[in-house]
Amino acid sequence: MAKPYDLRRYPGFFAITLLCLVILYAPLVVVAVYSFNDSPSITIWEGFSLRWYVDVFTGPESGKFKDAAWNSFIIAITAATTATIIATLAATAVLRAGKFRLRTVSIGLISLPLMVPEIVTAVATLIFFNAIAFERGVMTILLAHIAFCIPFAYMPISARMQGIEATYEQAAMDLYATKRQAFRRILLPLMMPGIVSGFILAFIISLDDFIITNFVKGAGVETLPTAIFGAVKQGIKPNIMAISTLLLAVSIVMVALSWFIGRRDPAEER
Amino acid sequence: MPQDTDIAIDVQGAVKRYGTFTALKTISLSIRDNEFFTLLGPSGCGKTTLLRMIAGFEDVTEGAIYLYGDEIDALPPYKRPVNTVFQNYALFPHMNVLDNVGFGLEMLGQSKSETRARAGEALEMVQLSQFAARKPSQLSGGQQQRVALARALAPRPKVLLLDEPLSALDLKLRKAMQVELKHLQLETGITFIFVTHDQEEALTMSDRIAVMSSGELQQLGNAREIYEQPRNVFVADFIGDTNLMQVTVDAVADGRAECHLGGAHRLTCDAVGGIGAGAKVHMSLRPERLFLSADPVDANSLKGRVREMIYIGTDIATIVDLDGGPQFTVRSSNSSRGNARVFEPGTEVAINMEQGAARLLID
Numbered sequence: 001m002a003k004p005y006d007l008r009r010y011p012g013f014f015a016i017t018l019l020c021l022v023i024l025y026a027p028l029v030v031v032a033v034y035s036f037n038d039s040p041s042i043t044i045w046e047g048f049s050l051r052w053y054v055d056v057f058t059g060p061e062s063g064k065f066k067d068a069a070w071n072s073f074i075i076a077i078t079a080a081t082t083a084t085i086i087a088t089l090a091a092t093a094v095l096r097a098g099k100f101r102l103r104t105v106s107i108g109l110i111s112l113p114l115m116v117p118e119i120v121t122a123v124a125t126l127i128f129f130n131a132i133a134f135e136r137g138v139m140t141i142l143l144a145h146i147a148f149c150i151p152f153a154y155m156p157i158s159a160r161m162q163g164i165e166a167t168y169e170q171a172a173m174d175l176y177a178t179k180r181q182a183f184r185r186i187l188l189p190l191m192m193p194g195i196v197s198g199f200i201l202a203f204i205i206s207l208d209d210f211i212i213t214n215f216v217k218g219a220g221v222e223t224l225p226t227a228i229f230g231a232v233k234q235g236i237k238p239n240i241m242a243i244s245t246l247l248l249a250v251s252i253v254m255v256a257l258s259w260f261i262g263r264r265d266p267a268e269e270r
Numbered sequence: 271m272p273q274d275t276d277i278a279i280d281v282q283g284a285v286k287r288y289g290t291f292t293a294l295k296t297i298s299l300s301i302r303d304n305e306f307f308t309l310l311g312p313s314g315c316g317k318t319t320l321l322r323m324i325a326g327f328e329d330v331t332e333g334a335i336y337l338y339g340d341e342i343d344a345l346p347p348y349k350r351p352v353n354t355v356f357q358n359y360a361l362f363p364h365m366n367v368l369d370n371v372g373f374g375l376e377m378l379g380q381s382k383s384e385t386r387a388r389a390g391e392a393l394e395m396v397q398l399s400q401f402a403a404r405k406p407s408q409l410s411g412g413q414q415q416r417v418a419l420a421r422a423l424a425p426r427p428k429v430l431l432l433d434e435p436l437s438a439l440d441l442k443l444r445k446a447m448q449v450e451l452k453h454l455q456l457e458t459g460i461t462f463i464f465v466t467h468d469q470e471e472a473l474t475m476s477d478r479i480a481v482m483s484s485g486e487l488q489q490l491g492n493a494r495e496i497y498e499q500p501r502n503v504f505v506a507d508f509i510g511d512t513n514l515m516q517v518t519v520d521a522v523a524d525g526r527a528e529c530h531l532g533g534a535h536r537l538t539c540d541a542v543g544g545i546g547a548g549a550k551v552h553m554s555l556r557p558e559r560l561f562l563s564a565d566p567v568d569a570n571s572l573k574g575r576v577r578e579m580i581y582i583g584t585d586i587a588t589i590v591d592l593d594g595g596p597q598f599t600v601r602s603s604n605s606s607r608g609n610a611r612v613f614e615p616g617t618e619v620a621i622n623m624e625q626g627a628a629r630l631l632i633d
Contacts, residue, residue, distance in 0.1 A: 170327055171360035173347040175374035175425065185373075189364045 028248060035241035042236055052242040059239060061231065068227035072207055075142050075223065080202035083149035084157070087198055088191070090150070091158040092183070096166070113151045121148060122215040129216060136218035144216045145206045152205050153198035160194025161187075193261055200258040204251055275338060278303045278429050278461040279324060283333035284343075286319050286485075293319045295485045296333070301429075301463060302478075303338075306455050308464045310472040311482035312508070317465045320482075321431050324463065325354050337428060348377070353422035354431040358438070359414050361406035367417050368393065368402040374425035392424035393417075395454065412443045419451075423458060430455075432464045436471065448475050469509045473497065481505050503631045506554035513555040513598050519630070521547050527630060529553065533594035537570045539628035552631045557601035559627035562588060562613055566620040570628075573620055574598065576613045588613060590621055 007013060034042060038049030056065060087110075094107055113121065125144045134140060168190065172182035188195075210225040217226060224247065231240055279301040286294035294316045301307045309317035322328040324335060326347035335343040342350050353374065361370050372389035380388070393399050396416035406414055415435060422430055432451075436444045452475050455462045466472055472479050473493040481488040481496060481504075489501045500506035507514055517529040520536075527541040531553070545551055566573065574590040577597070583604065590598045598621055613619050 165358070165360070167356050167358060167360040168362060170347070171354070171356055171362070172373070172377075174325060174327075174352075174354045175421070176348045176377035177373070178346075178348055181377060186362055 031241050032245045032248065035238060035245040037238055037241075040238065042238055042241065052238040053246075055239045056242050056246070061239065064222070065224070065227060065243065068222040068224045071138060071141075071222065072224040075138065075145055076203050076206040078142055079145035079149050079206045080153070080199050082146045083153045083202045084195060084199040086146075087150050087153035087157050087202075088195055090154060091161050092187075095158060095161050096169075096187070110154050111151050113148055118148075118211045122212040125212060126215045136216060137221055138218075140216045140218065141213055141221070141223065144212050145209065148209070148212060149202035149206055153202040156197035156201060157191065157194045160191050160197075164190050196261045197258045200254045204254055207247070207250070276303050277301070277336075278305065278338060279463065280336040280339075281320070281324075281333070282336070284320070284323060284330050284335060285332035286316070286323060286328060287331045293485055294323075297485075297487055298333075299480055299487060299490060301461060304459050304461055306452065306462045306464065306475055306477045308466060308472040308476035308479045309482060310466055310469060310479050310508075311488075312467055314484075315482040316485040317467075317482050318433060321354075321433055321463065321465050324429070325352060325431050326350050351425075351427055352429040352431055353425060353427040354433060355418050355422045355435045357434045359406075359418040359435075361414055361417055361421070363406055365405075366402065367398065367404050367406065367409070370406065370417060371421045371424050373421065378425060389420075389424055392420040395423065395457075396420045396450075412439055412447070415439065415447065416450075419454070423454070423460070426458075427460065429461045429463060432462060434465055434467070436466070437468075444471070451475060473509070481508065483508070500554060500629065500631065503552045503554075503633050506552075506629070506631055511557055511599065511601075513557060513560075513596075515553045515555065515596055517551060517553045517630075519545060519547055519549045519551065529630070531592075531595060533592065535572050535592055535595050537572065537623075537628060539630060540626065542630045542632070544632060545630050552633065554629045554631055555598070555623065555627055557587065557599045558585075558603075559624045560598065560600040561602060561622050561624070562590070562600055562619045563622055564619065567622045571620040571622045572598075573618070576615050576617050576619055578615055579612070586612065590619060592621075 034045070035052055036048050036050065037045055038051060039046035056062060090106075090110055094103060094110075125147070129136060129140050164187065168186050169182045172186045173179065177185060208225060209223075210229060213223050214226050214229070217223070222230065224243070228240055228243060231237070277300045281297055281299050281301075284294060284297045285292070297316075297320060309320060311317045319328060323330055323343070326342070326345060326349075330343040333343075334341055337350065337352065362373065365373070368386070368389050371392050372385040375385040375388055390399065390402070393402055396419055398413060398416055398420065401409060401413065401417075406417065409417065415438075418435070436447050436451075439447060448471060451462070451464075464472075464475065473496070476493060478490065478492050479496050480490045483504050489496055489505045491499075496505065497509055500509060503514065506512050515531050517531045519527050519529050521528045522541045522545075525541050526538050527545065528536065528538050530536045539553070562576075563571075572592055572595075574592040574595075576588055577591050578589040580587040580589070581604075582601075585601045586604050588600045588602070590600060592598065600621060
């Protein structure tokens with residue numbers, strides 16, 4: 001199969017690939033493997049066990065983790081949903097409303113948060129909530145998450161929309177569909193894979209966020225990342241590895257889902 | 271205000287400007303009811319812009335467009351009873367063929383059963399009933415084209431707009447579709463407005479043709495008029511092959527103009543209003559209206575030497591250098607019945623012309 005100039009035939013290709021894969025994935029593999037370790041130590045292997053998974057759900061810290069996980073999921077689902085709706089509308093405005101003043105500025109403003117260091121956003125958000133005397137709690141976390149999720153949801157949605165030719169909507173309007181009907185019946189279904197990817201990306205980003213959450217959360221309110229961080233400060237126990245592995249599993253499932261939906265692409269045709 | 275029901279589309283002084291660029295310069299034309307009308311011109315001539323203005327995708331900077339007497343230029347596309355076949359078909363990829371064809375009827379508020387029945391009829395008309403459940407991606411280019419046609423015809427528009435719909439098809443299929451389109455137009459009685467840059471396609475299918483270039487209407491007429499009586503240099507050059515010669519008019523008398531075309535070559539042809547003695551103008555001589563002989567047959571014969579012979583299949587083209595003058599292409603039918611005599615390169619020949627073969631053109 002290999003062609004004369006196939007990348008796979010360059011010297012060192014295999015070794016470099018292997019090295020990269022090891023650096024990327026070895027830590028994750030170690031955490032996942034040791035979460036099944038039947039030992040209170042995090043470095044010495046003493047045989048397979050599910051005791052730390054049982055500990056996560058029933059152990060002394062289980063109440064704390066359950067509350068944090070519940071907060072995390074509620075916030076992630078709400079923030080991702082809201083951000084996806086806003087990003088879809090933004091993409092429609094930027095890509096389908098023709099030329100308007102400040103269009104380029106709008107595009108810049110939407111994606112700028114991706115380039116601002118997260119700590120700056122965190123501090124700024126905290127100062128903002130203090131300035132308007134907004135009491136910190138789940139609500140402040142949710143608002144901050146919606147804000148920083150928008151550009152992540154926007155990217156796949158706008159990329160998808162750019163690939164949809166305007167003639168589809170024109171054809172719909174030529175066939176007596178109003179602008180609204182053309183959007184709902186033609187543009188929205190064609191954009192769906194992008195919207196789903198945007199939602200999943202926003203969901204994972206929100207679920208995983210630590211810095212901003214840590215700044216804007218109220219006392220006693222924890223999400224999974226801040227709860228894990230709190231627990232780690234008292235020393236790493238294998239139950240942390242079990243939680244981390246569970247989180248990893250959720251991420252993998254979400255990404256896989258997004259990939260399969262992306263592959264079932266209705267517009268990849270012709 | 272035009273109230274004539276014989277006029278399907280009446281374009282009155284339509285102008286289209288994008289900023290400082292003028293895409294259409296004051297176009298006025300009337301398209302008759304039940305007519306196969308073609309807008310023909312090279313890319314960038316404004317033909318597609320005009321079509322999109324009729325469809326409602328471009329607004330009209332100045333002027334007005336009427337559809338059977340009603341002004342439509344301010345209406346959004348979905349309020350105009352015209353449908354378009356797009357160049358890239360624009361079939362909805364997430365819907366099957368039947369839903370694509372039924373979309374317009376559904377949007378018009380037809381019942382589900384009515385929509386299905388009429389979409390089915392439209393599919394039958396283009397012989398694609400067996401593909402109703404397929405997705406557009408599962409069809410060939412020619413089949414997609416026919417689905418696009420059925421989709422645009424299903425709501426029974428008053429006028430059907432076709433934006434270079436055949437340009438993506440290969441030659442054989444294109445020829446077949448040309449015939450099919452013409453049949454569909456006759457069968458449905460719907461006015462067709464067809465946009466193309468292919469002059470042969472335009473000549474074959476159209477009742478009338480509007481030749482356009484750089485945003486202006488150059489000539490409007492049926493195929494024969496456009497081909498045989500081109501109004502200006504652009505039309506003569508764009509439609510078909512021709513020998514385009516720079517000539518000087520020496521004298522005009524009794525409806526005949528005496529011209530010379532470099533060297534000692536002279537010929538007379540029908541005079542054209544507006545072209546007087548002393549004018550330097552162009553002359554068009556269609557290659558198939560010329561014929562070769564060993565000796566001159568009349569006063570209009572020109573003497574030259576054969577440079578090259580090109581075998582085309584149906585025809586033979588002979589390229590002749592005039593002594594001290596321009597080069598001519600002469601075409602003769604490749605048939606034993608024809609009077610075509612084959613002259614080898616290097617032979618001295620005379621170029622003779624049929625009555626009316628030479629036409630003077632305004633620039």
